[in-house]
Amino acid sequence: MTAEVWTWIIVLLTFALYLGIGYWARVRETTGFYVAGRGVPPVANGAATAADWMSGASFISMAGLISFLGFDGAVYLMGWTGGYVLLALLLAPYLRKYGKFTVPEFVGDRYYSNVARVVAVISALFVSFVYVVPQLRGVGIVLSRYLGVDVATGVWAAVLVTAFIAVIGGMKGITWTQVAQYTVLIIAYLITGIALANLLTGNPIPQLAFTFSDFAVRLSQLQVELGLNEYVKPFQSLSQLNVFLITLTLMVGTAGLPHVIIRFYTVPKASDARWSAGWALLFIALLYTTAPAVAVFSKYNLLNTLANKPVEEVQQIDWVQKWSKTGLLKLEDKNGDGIYQITASRDTNEITIDRDIIVLSTPEVAKLSPIVVGLVAAGGLAAALSTAAGLLIVMASAISHDLYTRIINPQASETTKLTIARVVILLVTVLAAPFGINPPAFIAQLVAFAFGLAASTFFPAILLGIFDRRMNTQGAVAGMLVGLIFTATYIVGTNYLGWPRFVFGISPEGIGTVGMLLNFLVAYLVSRATPPPPAEIQKLVDEIRVPKGAGQAAEH
Amino acid sequence: MSGLEAYWKENLNLIRNLLIIWALVGYVLGILLAEPLNAIRLFGGPPLGFWIAQQGSIYVFVILIFYYAYRMAALDRKYGFED
Numbered sequence: 001m002t003a004e005v006w007t008w009i010i011v012l013l014t015f016a017l018y019l020g021i022g023y024w025a026r027v028r029e030t031t032g033f034y035v036a037g038r039g040v041p042p043v044a045n046g047a048a049t050a051a052d053w054m055s056g057a058s059f060i061s062m063a064g065l066i067s068f069l070g071f072d073g074a075v076y077l078m079g080w081t082g083g084y085v086l087l088a089l090l091l092a093p094y095l096r097k098y099g100k101f102t103v104p105e106f107v108g109d110r111y112y113s114n115v116a117r118v119v120a121v122i123s124a125l126f127v128s129f130v131y132v133v134p135q136l137r138g139v140g141i142v143l144s145r146y147l148g149v150d151v152a153t154g155v156w157a158a159v160l161v162t163a164f165i166a167v168i169g170g171m172k173g174i175t176w177t178q179v180a181q182y183t184v185l186i187i188a189y190l191i192t193g194i195a196l197a198n199l200l201t202g203n204p205i206p207q208l209a210f211t212f213s214d215f216a217v218r219l220s221q222l223q224v225e226l227g228l229n230e231y232v233k234p235f236q237s238l239s240q241l242n243v244f245l246i247t248l249t250l251m252v253g254t255a256g257l258p259h260v261i262i263r264f265y266t267v268p269k270a271s272d273a274r275w276s277a278g279w280a281l282l283f284i285a286l287l288y289t290t291a292p293a294v295a296v297f298s299k300y301n302l303l304n305t306l307a308n309k310p311v312e313e314v315q316q317i318d319w320v321q322k323w324s325k326t327g328l329l330k331l332e333d334k335n336g337d338g339i340y341q342i343t344a345s346r347d348t349n350e351i352t353i354d355r356d357i358i359v360l361s362t363p364e365v366a367k368l369s370p371i372v373v374g375l376v377a378a379g380g381l382a383a384a385l386s387t388a389a390g391l392l393i394v395m396a397s398a399i400s401h402d403l404y405t406r407i408i409n410p411q412a413s414e415t416t417k418l419t420i421a422r423v424v425i426l427l428v429t430v431l432a433a434p435f436g437i438n439p440p441a442f443i444a445q446l447v448a449f450a451f452g453l454a455a456s457t458f459f460p461a462i463l464l465g466i467f468d469r470r471m472n473t474q475g476a477v478a479g480m481l482v483g484l485i486f487t488a489t490y491i492v493g494t495n496y497l498g499w500p501r502f503v504f505g506i507s508p509e510g511i512g513t514v515g516m517l518l519n520f521l522v523a524y525l526v527s528r529a530t531p532p533p534p535a536e537i538q539k540l541v542d543e544i545r546v547p548k549g550a551g552q553a554a555e556h
Numbered sequence: 557m558s559g560l561e562a563y564w565k566e567n568l569n570l571i572r573n574l575l576i577i578w579a580l581v582g583y584v585l586g587i588l589l590a591e592p593l594n595a596i597r598l599f600g601g602p603p604l605g606f607w608i609a610q611q612g613s614i615y616v617f618v619i620l621i622f623y624y625a626y627r628m629a630a631l632d633r634k635y636g637f638e639d
Contacts (some may be wrong), residue, residue, distance in 0.1 A: 080619050211607065244588075545560065
């Protein structure tokens with residue numbers, strides 16, 4: 001059977017599995033809908049968090065991104081894993097102990113203010129919406145590339161599957177489909193990583209092959225010979241200051257992203273939230289430590305197969321023909337010498353490799369069975385669908401729970417609350433679909449924007465809410481607003497209005513760290529100049545500091 | 557409240573120590589000292605600075621969280637705060 005037939009079979013089977021789990025996990029009460037009844041075991045929650053967190057881009061584009069950045073790709077590797085240390089030590093167990101449904105709810109209650117609640121709702125909606133659009137688009141692209149359906153059909157397929165699961169199963173349906181999606185995506189990623197490592201080094205474990213072989217150095221030397229950057233040398237694409245600040249922004253942003261935080265509400269106990277964060281990072285690390293190995297091996301293999309080779313020889317390779325057709329691989333003998341040269345200059349370079357090829361072409365390059373091609377497609381879909389579902393529930397709960405139930409109609413019945421939440425999910429997916437089909441060009445920058453905003457608004461507000469008993473409404477709201485306005489202005493100004501990078505040349509991706517520091521500073525000064533929070537709030541802070549009692553909260 | 561204060565203090569000390577390791581590995585070894593560390597190659601593999609930034613630091617992050625969960629479970633028991 002051909003790769004395309006296998007892909008159809010595997011994709012349809014996995015979609016049926018997700019829908020089946022979604023139906024099995026259907027819920028009838030709000031605790032099930034918002035926090036999966038708080039009954040998810042820590043290991044399962046770790047797998048669900050890993051799928052929730054690893055987006056379509058992590059699966060499809062990250063290894064490619066690293067292979068083009070070389071050392072500086074570390075901003076993504078360390079930035080997107082190191083944030084879990086902050087999450088586990090500073091936020092997760094306390095938020096679980098607090099034991100409500102959403103992130104804006106914690107902010108609103110802790111700061112006894114609907115202004116703070118609304119600021120948090122708006123931030124949560126913004127961050128989640130810009131993040132869900134590329135996920136839907138990712139599904140469309142994977143389906144169109146492997147199965148030949150058009151991107152719009154693919155996006156609507158994604159909308160139907162995720163909306164079905166989220167509407168009938170809420171957080172419970174999402175959780176258990178995410179566990180299945182993690183399994184699919186990690187198997188797909190590891191199979192390709194293992195095959196590639198085995199092909200080049202004879203060592204089947206990608207992490208060990210990366211550590212104990214000299215391929216990174218060989219790739220580095222090959223790139224220097226070709227006139228490209230020195231792969232293992234730091235700070236070639238980004239300055240040291242920017243590597244530092246982008247890594248920190250991505251870490252703090254990760255810890256502050258609402259769709260990641262709410263996953264820790266679903267475990268039975270506060271102590272489970274700590275273990276669960278460990279499992280989540282372990283499951284994420286399986287992919288994130290394979291990615292740099294895939295980056296080195298496939299880049300070496302690609303360059304070694306294509307660069308300075310005769311045109312006829314290269315044109316006869318199967319996967320070269322196939323990927324040339326997609327436009328992701330462009331070969332052009334510009335100087336007509338019968339040999340493909342790769343150079344750093346756009347005018348003379350004859351080999352253009354789209355970074356998405358690094359992962360997507362691996363099964364064919366490593367001559368794996370056509371089943372694996374189908375599995376990689378299913379893995380990319382699982383990564384995008386699971387993240388989309390996690391973001392949908394954040395948006396639905398921010399509107400239905402925080403805006404409607406907490407502010408507009410606190411007396412709403414259980415049935416009304418659930419109906420509103422379900423309608424909101426449908427509305428949000430239908431609204432997001434056109435953006436997935438025709439994404440605005442700036443969507444990639446918006447994702448970086450989302451991290452900057454999460455870092456400069458949510459993270460300080462939640463952290464201070466737990467660790468500073470004296471923090472009050474005035475301080476938190478002033479801090480969030482200053483963080484938000486400063487970060488947003490800098491990103492918009494430097495990206496779109498042609499402003500120079502006026503803060504020490506910091507790139508817009510790394511400015512969230514500065515916004516966060518400003519938030520902390522302003523929050524501290526304003527809170528100390530205004531009255532302390534009421535006694536019952538200080539008592540609440542004492543209560544969330546100890547795990548005891550979280551089990552009882554689960555019963556309600 | 558004295559139990560809570562002692563518990564919280566021990567917790568804060570543990571968090572501080574682990575975050576120092578987190579910053580030391582990720583930011584000092586992985587970024588600030590990456591260039592000098594790249595002069596060292598372990599086991600004939602990639603240069604050390606590059607390896608820490610792209611691989612080693614992630615292993616350390618995983619260990620830090622499990623160690624924290626383990627130590628906090630003991631601390632919860634010591635003060636009778638387990639849930």
